[in-house]
Structures are given as structure tokens and as C-alpha cells.
Amino acid sequence: MVEGWAAAMPANAWNWIAVWRRNYLAWKKIAIAAILGNLADPLIYLFALGFGLGIMVGPVDGASYIAFLAAGMVAASAMTSATFETIYAAFGRMHSQRSWEAILCTQLTLGDIILGELAWAATKAFLAGTAIMIVASILGYTAWPSALYALPVVVLTGFAFASLAMVVMALAPSYDYFIFYQTLVLTPMLFLGGAVFPVSHLPSAFQQVGRFLPLAHAVDLLRPALLGRPGESVGLHIGALCVYTVLPFFLSAALLRRRLMP
Amino acid sequence: MSNIAIDLTGVSKSYDDKVVVDGLSFTVAAGECFGLLGPNGAGKSTITRMLLGMAPPDAGKITVLGMPVPARARLARGRIGVVPQFDNLEHAFTVRENLLVFGRYFGMSRSEIEAAIPTLLEFARLESKADARVNTLSGGMKRRLTLARALINDPQLLVLDEPTTGLDPHARHLIWERLRLLLARGKTIILTTHFMEEAERLCDRLCVLDGGRIIAEGRPHALIEEQIGCPVLEIYGGNPRELRALINPYAERIEVSGETVFCYATDPEQVRVQLRGRADLRVLQRPPNLEDVFLRLTGRDMEN
Numbered sequence: 001m002v003e004g005w006a007a008a009m010p011a012n013a014w015n016w017i018a019v020w021r022r023n024y025l026a027w028k029k030i031a032i033a034a035i036l037g038n039l040a041d042p043l044i045y046l047f048a049l050g051f052g053l054g055i056m057v058g059p060v061d062g063a064s065y066i067a068f069l070a071a072g073m074v075a076a077s078a079m080t081s082a083t084f085e086t087i088y089a090a091f092g093r094m095h096s097q098r099s100w101e102a103i104l105c106t107q108l109t110l111g112d113i114i115l116g117e118l119a120w121a122a123t124k125a126f127l128a129g130t131a132i133m134i135v136a137s138i139l140g141y142t143a144w145p146s147a148l149y150a151l152p153v154v155v156l157t158g159f160a161f162a163s164l165a166m167v168v169m170a171l172a173p174s175y176d177y178f179i180f181y182q183t184l185v186l187t188p189m190l191f192l193g194g195a196v197f198p199v200s201h202l203p204s205a206f207q208q209v210g211r212f213l214p215l216a217h218a219v220d221l222l223r224p225a226l227l228g229r230p231g232e233s234v235g236l237h238i239g240a241l242c243v244y245t246v247l248p249f250f251l252s253a254a255l256l257r258r259r260l261m262p
Numbered sequence: 263m264s265n266i267a268i269d270l271t272g273v274s275k276s277y278d279d280k281v282v283v284d285g286l287s288f289t290v291a292a293g294e295c296f297g298l299l300g301p302n303g304a305g306k307s308t309i310t311r312m313l314l315g316m317a318p319p320d321a322g323k324i325t326v327l328g329m330p331v332p333a334r335a336r337l338a339r340g341r342i343g344v345v346p347q348f349d350n351l352e353h354a355f356t357v358r359e360n361l362l363v364f365g366r367y368f369g370m371s372r373s374e375i376e377a378a379i380p381t382l383l384e385f386a387r388l389e390s391k392a393d394a395r396v397n398t399l400s401g402g403m404k405r406r407l408t409l410a411r412a413l414i415n416d417p418q419l420l421v422l423d424e425p426t427t428g429l430d431p432h433a434r435h436l437i438w439e440r441l442r443l444l445l446a447r448g449k450t451i452i453l454t455t456h457f458m459e460e461a462e463r464l465c466d467r468l469c470v471l472d473g474g475r476i477i478a479e480g481r482p483h484a485l486i487e488e489q490i491g492c493p494v495l496e497i498y499g500g501n502p503r504e505l506r507a508l509i510n511p512y513a514e515r516i517e518v519s520g521e522t523v524f525c526y527a528t529d530p531e532q533v534r535v536q537l538r539g540r541a542d543l544r545v546l547q548r549p550p551n552l553e554d555v556f557l558r559l560t561g562r563d564m565e566n
Contacts, residue, residue: 007315011336018366025363026354098350104316105344106367106415107336261316262277 008257009111018108019116020123022099023089027124038128042077043135046070049196061198063227070136071223072195074129074150075157079215081128082158083186085121086165087178093117094169100260110260111253118162118249125158126151133226143228150225153241157218160244164214167248170255189215194223214244265292266325267419267450268313273322275308275474282308284474286322290452290467292418295445297461297468297482298454299552305474306454307347310423313452314339327419340368343412347423347454349404353397357388357407360396361414368415378414385440386410402433409440420444422453426460438463458552470556477559482552489558490550495525495533498544505543509533517557524557526550 010016027034050066060068093099103113133150136142168181190196192206193215199207210216217237224231231237268290275283283305290296298306311317313326315335324331329338352360361382365375383389386406396404405425412420425441426434441464445451455461461468462482469479478485492514497505502518509525510516512532517524527533530547537543 007332007335015369018363018369021366022352022363025359026352029354097353098346098348099352101346101348102350102364103367105314105339105342105346106364107340107369108367109336261318 005257007109007111007261008253009109010115011107011109011112015108015112016116016119019103019113020120023116023120024123035127035131038077038081038124039131039135041080042073042128042132045076046073046132046136064141067136067141067227068198068223069196070132070141071150071226072219074132074136074154074226075193075215075218075222076190076195077132078125078129078154078157078218079161079186079189082121082125082161083165083181085124086117086162087169087172087181088175090117090121090166091169091172091175091178094256094260095174104260110257114166114249114253114256118159118166118245121162121165122155122158125161126155129154129157136226142226146224146228147226149231150222153218153221153225153238156238156241156245157214157222160214160218160241163245163248163252166252167255170252170259189213192216194219214241217241217244266290267292267294267327268296268452269323269325270309271323273309273312273319273324275305275312275317275319282474283312283319286474286476288469288476288479290450292450293445293448294466295441295451295453295464297465298452298471299456299458299461299468299556300454300471301456301556304471306456306471307423308474310344310421310452310454313421314342314344340415341418343415343417343420345405345408345412345420345422345425347427349408351396351404351408351411354395356393356395357383357399358392360407361411364411365414370415375414378416382410382413385413385443387436400433402429402436405429405433405437406440409437413444417449419450419452422451424454424456426455426457434460458556461552468552470552470559472556472560478555485555486550486552489555490526492526492528492550493530494548494550494554495527495530496546496548497523497525497537498546499542500540509536512536515558517561519557524554526554 046069050069054065057065100113104110130151133142133147137144137147168178172178192210193213194210195215199210202210217240221231221234221237266289271287273283273286286309298309300306308317312319312324313331315332318332326338327341331338352363355363358379361379362375383392386409388403388407388410391399391403396407399407426437429437441451453464465482467481469476478489498521502521502523505523506516506518513525513527515526525533534545537545
């Protein structure tokens, strides 16, 4: 049993870099399309909701609605880009492209591959989140330099959602199952996690659920940073995101070992 | 370093109560080409996966290049090159990028990999394709690239799972020629195949597998001589039962597979005399091969 676990865990602290670099090389070939694709969706939401809805709702929590929404969109874009990179791209590399199968014949372990994929998905989340932050900053909706605190949070958010998506991916027989994760988990999380409107507007039962969601922890860290306000319970939120990263990592490693190395 | 490259003792593996490998034992000497021959589902691919530490055995002991597997499989894999059954090259990458990315998986630095690439491209006869994307290559070129990729870490042992399945005869012969070159350089090869000609041409020794067990083991020609030892007449057309009755007195043994009658006769001329004037039959006389060995041992041909 110990032997089996060794195969599912990273062999050392640097093997994962080879996997990250493989993905980086593939991404570089389609970088412009990838960046535009990543950016378009959250920016459309930011402007459509920010300007359209912002006129009607007025200031929220003492900020303009679009400034309030900016942090939510940064968190949401980190969530979706890390998730999609994992459930679609990484799943493809494991399933149809057989890239993982090739890597498993080398000096890398399954754990190295998973870690490399998580790091890559977190990188994609960082790119997507920062891009929106830059646009929001140029338009004057973020506070500097406190917005810089948001950068490591975006990375951590990316890791947490990539790790969760890795579990989903490990269990999914085919692409068709991912739609359930998107519609039943990610979309409700967008609203319950306080990305689009303050959770205090929700019935208290929903508020209680919302508090535990990883997106809520990300938003609670990002919004004060982007609005230039002091953060609350920073340690708790960081700790929660770390738990959402580490536990699913081990779970996905166990599930993938069963799936790929039976 | 011992001269035993692979040693399996009493290895078993089941999936969902279905026994895939059943108490298997064999030894492969360093520098040898060893074949695992058998129909689909005989357990060949499972054995190669177990050698690489990608499937833990339920029972038995596996040693590869002196290292216990799966316990130290990662270390062993550092000295193994693998050509998998299904193409898993990076199709969006160029030939050179495929080698570069793969070299990194063995912890090689860029300069080490760059230094190895020209020799590998030459070996695979892909010098002119270095910067071509994999999805523009022919099937034979892709296989040769997979072989070159398997050599990036300068392995002692090559594990080849159906290395020429799906290739046309020309591409297949080119791969065989490359593999013989590797054997001449002292590499050890273990290959799985359901392709008799491949096994006969390349393997020093082989074992014939059926249902996860070894049903025969030895040198290809010795096996053929020992199990068959006489010419074969393949008879197509006609009613197999009627034919069997007709030629039975003159044959050592008769096997029927599908609509073909295989007649093993030390004096095939006598059988031919019986069939003279039968315009409905086509008769082909040939030397015995491993296909006949398999048919004899299992009563089935490889494809069924």
C-alpha cells in the first residue's frame, strides 16, 4: 500500500515543473486566442452588469457597483479558468491525448503530473485574474498599491479550484459529466459566494452555506484589497483556501491512482 | 550488474475477479530480444504495465534491471524506454519539441537534450522533419519518432507494446531494421505482438500466452520444429468435415479454423494426390510458422 502511495505522490519538489513547461509550450502556440478567450467573458460581465445594473443599484457597501463587482469578477475568472483548464484541457491530456500515459513511462510519478497540472491551472487563473485587474485599474476602479495583495490570492484561488476540479475530473467517465459541475456547483457559487452582490442580501440559510464556499473566501480577500480597505479574518480565509487546495489534491491523487494504475 | 534484465516469478493479476495474468514466471537476459506473443486479451499489455510499475501485481515478484517493481519502479523507468501500443505523441508539437519535452520528464537539461537530438533524428530517419508538426507525419514516421523518444534517456531496456501494429509493410520493415540495430548495440528488448512474422524475425526467445498463462516458451524455430516439424497445407473451399475424412489417413494432424483446413503432413504430396482434380479447392503449401504453433496449442488462431 505504501508503494502504491509513492506512485501517486510527487517524487520530489521540482519534477512537476516539466509538466508545467509542457503545458506552457502548448499554450504559447495559441496564446493570443487563449488570452482573448479568457478575458472576453468576465469583461463582458463586468461592463454589462457594472454599467447596466450599476445605474439601477447605485453604490454597494460604500463603493460604486462596478468597483464592487470588479473583485467578484477577478475571483470568478480565477475560478472558471482554473476549473476549465482542469476539467477540459487536463482531462483531455489524461483521457484522449494520452499525454499522461506517456509521462507515466518516465521518471515522473502520477503525483508529479497532478501537481504540474494544478500549478499550470493556477497560472492560467493568475493570467485571467490579473488581466481583469489591469483593465479595472486602468479605468480607475481599483485602489493601488493595495491591489497588489490580490495577486497571490488569485494564485491561491486558482490552486483551490484546480484541485477541486481535479477530483471532479478523476471521477468523470467523459466530458459530458462536467456540465453538472458547472451548472450545479460553479454557477450557484457565483451568486452564493458574494461575487455579484453582497451575501448579506440573501436569506440567512443561504448566507450560512455561502460562508463555506471557496469562492466566498476568495472574494472576502480580494474585495478589500481591490477597494483599498483593511481585510477581515485574512488568516481564516487563506487557511480555508489552503484546505480547499490540499485535501482535494490528496483525494484526486487517490482516485486517479485507482483509475490510471489499477 | 547481473546479466538478467527482467525476472518475473509467480506473477498474478486480476481485474474484477477476471484473471488476466495467472502465475506467470519468465526471465529475460540482458541483450536479448524477448517476445510476448498472444491474441488480444492474453495479458500482454498488462504484463508490460506491470513491468513499468503502472499496475501492481496481486501476487508474485517482479525485478527489472535489478530493481524491485513496483517499489522502485520510478528508478527502473529511468533506464527503460517505452514504445506504447497507442500513439501518445504530442500532436501539436514539432518533432524536436516532442523530444525536448520528453527529455525533461527524465530530468535532463536543455543542453543534454539538444545534444542527443541529432543522433536520435538520424536514427529515426527524421532529420528533414525536425521542425515538422507531428500531425503532419505519416504513421510510420510517428512510430519512428516514438521509438526515438523512447531512446532519449539512453535506456538499457526497451519495452515495446505492439510496435508495428497498424503500419504498412514498408514502414514495418524499417522499424524492424531499426530494432535489430538497437539489439546489435546491446540493448535488451521485450516486445509484445500478435504478429507472428515480427516475433519470428526479431525474437531470440518468446513465450506464447493464452489467458494469462505461458503455453509454450523457447526459441522461435525450435518451438516450430518441436510443435509442428513438418510442412503445412492450407486448404480453402469445400466442406471441412468432408475434407478431413478424405485426407486424415495421410496427415499427422488436421486443424480447422474458420473455412480453412490446416493439414500437417510429413509427406504433403500424398495429400495433394487425394485432392487432385478438385477444382473447388485452393491448396497452399508452406513451411510451418508460429501461427501453427498457436493453433496447435489452443485450437484457435490468433485473430479469434
